[in-house]
Amino acid sequence: GAVVSQHPSRVICKSGTSVKIECRSLDFQATTMFWYRQFPKKSLMLMATSNEGSKATYEQGVEKDKFLINHASLTLSTLTVTSAHPEDSSFYICSAPAPGDLYEQYFGPGTRLTVT
Amino acid sequence: GQNIDQPTEMTATEGAIVQINCTYQTSGFNGLFWYQQHAGEAPTFLSYNVLDGLEEKGRFSSFLSRSKGYSYLLLKELQMKDSASYLCAVVDSNYQLIWGAGTKLIIKP
Numbered sequence: 001g002a003v004v005s006q007h008p009s010r011v012i013c014k015s016g017t018s019v020k021i022e023c024r025s026l027d028f029q030a031t032t033m034f035w036y037r038q039f040p041k042k043s044l045m046l047m048a049t050s051n052e053g054s055k056a057t058y059e060q061g062v063e064k065d066k067f068l069i070n071h072a073s074l075t076l077s078t079l080t081v082t083s084a085h086p087e088d089s090s091f092y093i094c095s096a097p098a099p100g101d102l103y104e105q106y107f108g109p110g111t112r113l114t115v116t
Numbered sequence: 117g118q119n120i121d122q123p124t125e126m127t128a129t130e131g132a133i134v135q136i137n138c139t140y141q142t143s144g145f146n147g148l149f150w151y152q153q154h155a156g157e158a159p160t161f162l163s164y165n166v167l168d169g170l171e172e173k174g175r176f177s178s179f180l181s182r183s184k185g186y187s188y189l190l191l192k193e194l195q196m197k198d199s200a201s202y203l204c205a206v207v208d209s210n211y212q213l214i215w216g217a218g219t220k221l222i223i224k225p
Contacts, residue, residue, distance in 0.1 A: 045215075046215075093159075107159060107160075107161075
């Protein structure tokens with residue numbers, strides 16, 4: 001079946017550096033992908049909607065300049081956490097709608113970011 | 117505003133049955149998902165309901181009442197591996213997922 005992958009699965013970086021997380025749809029094309037952040041003991045929080053060929057749509061309260069999203073192709077979206085701080089440490093998850101079916105989402109396995 | 121409510125935590129016994137409720141108030145409705153999430157992992161899909169009624173899939177069943185803004189997930193013959201968080205999510209009029217905070221289910225022997 002359709003699969004969404006993320007890379008890396010885990011990353012540790014130093015405060016002040018930038019980290020890029022990739023989200024790929026492996027056997028289908030996705031003009032839209034969603035980026036979520038998982039806070040401890042809370043549900044997923046939608047951060048932004050990534051749109052192929054146009055700017056991402058950010059949710060209220062999410063800093064556009066800090067969380068850069070680029071939807072470079074129909075199978076790849078990237079999230080770059082710029083000037084990372086320890087409070088950015090979290091689990092980042094992407095998803096893509098199933099082909100021809102906006103009702104079903106395929107989730108990536110997630111990327112655990114730790115900023116030291 | 118949009119809101120999804122589900123209990124924070126529930127405890128059940130191995131082999132028993134448990135029902136996890138979810139109520140929602142959203143701008144539009146295009147379906148409701150239930151996901152299972154084990155600690156440290158991304159949520160995995162359990163069920164999707166868009167029409168009223170009960171849908172059964174093995175040990176798991178999901179029910180939807182659109183007029184009441186209500187859904188439940190029913191888990192039968194509970195196993196220890198069912199200990200996880202269960203997330204209710206509604207697809208709104210913009211086809212985006214509105215997530216509940218999740219219900220942590222604890223299974224005891």
